[in-house]
Amino acid sequence: xxxxxxxxxxxVELKKLYRAPMNxxxxxxxxxxxxxxxxxxxxxxxxxxxPTPVTNHFEYLLPGVMGYAVIYMGMMVxxxxxxxxxxxxxxxxxVTPVPPAIYLGSHIIANMIIAVVQALIVLxxxxxxxxxxxxxxxxxxxxxxxxxxxxxxxVGLGMLVAAVAKDSGAASGLSAIFIVPMMMFGAxxxxxxxxxxxxxxxxxxxxxxxxxxVIFHTGRLSDPIIGRNLLILTAISLxxxxxxxxxxxxxxxx
Amino acid sequence: xxxxxxxxxxxxxxxxxxxxxxxxxxxxxxxxLEIRKGEMFGFLGPNGAGKTTxxxxxxxxxxxxxxxxxIAGYDIGRETxxxxxxxxxxxxxxxxxxxxxxxxxxxxxxxxxxxxxPAIKQRxxxxxxxxxxxxxxxxxxxxxxxxxxxxxxxxxxxxxxxEIVFLDEPTVGMDARARRRTWEYIxxxxxxxxxxxxxxxxxxxxxxxxxxxxxxxxxxxxxxxTPEALMEEHEANDLETVxxxxxxxxxxxGL
Ligand SMILES: Nc1ncnc2c1ncn2[C@@H]1O[C@H](COP(=O)(O)OP(=O)(O)O)[C@@H](O)[C@H]1O
Ligand SMILES: [Mg+2]
Numbered sequence: 001x002x003x004x005x006x007x008x009x010x011x012v013e014l015k016k017l018y019r020a021p022m023n024x025x026x027x028x029x030x031x032x033x034x035x036x037x038x039x040x041x042x043x044x045x046x047x048x049x050x051p052t053p054v055t056n057h058f059e060y061l062l063p064g065v066m067g068y069a070v071i072y073m074g075m076m077v078x079x080x081x082x083x084x085x086x087x088x089x090x091x092x093x094x095v096t097p098v099p100p101a102i103y104l105g106s107h108i109i110a111n112m113i114i115a116v117v118q119a120l121i122v123l124x125x126x127x128x129x130x131x132x133x134x135x136x137x138x139x140x141x142x143x144x145x146x147x148x149x150x151x152x153x154x155v156g157l158g159m160l161v162a163a164v165a166k167d168s169g170a171a172s173g174l175s176a177i178f179i180v181p182m183m184m185f186g187a188x189x190x191x192x193x194x195x196x197x198x199x200x201x202x203x204x205x206x207x208x209x210x211x212x213x214v215i216f217h218t219g220r221l222s223d224p225i226i227g228r229n230l231l232i233l234t235a236i237s238l239x240x241x242x243x244x245x246x247x248x249x250x251x252x253x254x
Numbered sequence: 255x256x257x258x259x260x261x262x263x264x265x266x267x268x269x270x271x272x273x274x275x276x277x278x279x280x281x282x283x284x285x286x287l288e289i290r291k292g293e294m295f296g297f298l299g300p301n302g303a304g305k306t307t308x309x310x311x312x313x314x315x316x317x318x319x320x321x322x323x324x325i326a327g328y329d330i331g332r333e334t335x336x337x338x339x340x341x342x343x344x345x346x347x348x349x350x351x352x353x354x355x356x357x358x359x360x361x362x363x364x365x366x367x368x369x370x371x372p373a374i375k376q377r378x379x380x381x382x383x384x385x386x387x388x389x390x391x392x393x394x395x396x397x398x399x400x401x402x403x404x405x406x407x408x409x410x411x412x413x414x415x416x417e418i419v420f421l422d423e424p425t426v427g428m429d430a431r432a433r434r435r436t437w438e439y440i441x442x443x444x445x446x447x448x449x450x451x452x453x454x455x456x457x458x459x460x461x462x463x464x465x466x467x468x469x470x471x472x473x474x475x476x477x478x479x480t481p482e483a484l485m486e487e488h489e490a491n492d493l494e495t496v497x498x499x500x501x502x503x504x505x506x507x508g509l
Binding site: 004005008009012015016019020087088089091092093094095096097098099 | 313314315335338339341343345347348349350351352353354362363365366367368394410
């Protein structure tokens, strides 16, 4: 029963996206707008001092921008869970025999899929604009795995925020607390020396930025950094998503 | 039905000394009650009396501060999933997925109750046709009127064809005609052998529909019995006067 129920709930979350034109346009515009802004601002800036084989600053930051498109979904999840709660829908689902882990799990899966698609839209647009990603199909799959794990982390953070926030206004404000530092440091925007890189290492998306740089900029898929980062990110995502589920459940049933 | 139902003398719900404390408010204060199988049980009391809080504890949404309750022999705390599989709940706040149609909402909740697809199809068709809701059900619920929303809310509670149904203020905010139609619909549930727990602050509703009523005030049970017996005992013509006799206030006062 649980797998079928989970599939039905995932379908509902995806339907929400294409049934509400507003949601769909936000989802498409965000990665497209983000990519274009970075492209026009930074593709003319040469990259002389960063240790990657790319020539302009847009390409250097591209992996971070892809990760940012994923992180952003954390806020979407926090908002949607707060809305479900204030409309009473959450309670309605909770009086059915579906275990909380199943409907929260469906939220994780649906939003993880959306997050990866968003990041791939960024990559696709960058490719149209002239970026030449290395690593081939295997590299793309490996990158998608990193993005999916980051998606799970982002959804977990969204659940933590929704557990604490009283309404969707508070949820969007609180989301900034994790989104802004992750964008500044994890996405390498403000990483320019050892101190800022040390701060960045506390951001889950740093491990995505770093790995995707290796994959897309060098194509060295067997680089030990990739395996190490995959382990680190898996651990982070498990811890955060477990904490998110537990805290959200506790806030709901008190 | 559940494991201990035979031992409970036909009582499908047994509540013992239930308490719910929110910070400084005691919403439910030592409630004990037994509800019989097949009974239409009215849960009457002014706004804020603790009706919704009691229902929420019974259907596993809130953890009681103290006390226990069994539904069909299953403990509401330890066997919550089992309880949830047996009951249908129509919450006070009508909540449906706005971007889905009425039909899609009904089918989704059917599958959340673990029903198989053909069974869902059949049950949803029956419900929708009975309620004269077939056309409306094809539209997205976002455009529904308040009355249509409440009607769908009620149908969702019944989609799994539950033995035990909790209806929390099912007619609140309806006009007189819609209310009467809903009463008929609720009355028919009793003929299907279901146990119905109906909370309301509309006196006439409780009086007209219920086999027995419990009147609660400040989280405490202040009267229990058939509407006729309570009126006779208090030499009253309606339950409002019964409430007035006991508390010195009117039920609808100060809302
Ligand atoms: N989650 C909550 N936190 C704090 N107080 C609550 C909560 N839910 C209900 N209450 C309070 O408990 C009392 C009973 O509320 P409720 O059960 O909704 O009454 P009724 O359904 O009879 O109108 C009210 O005083 C209400 O303000
Ligand atoms: Mg209420």
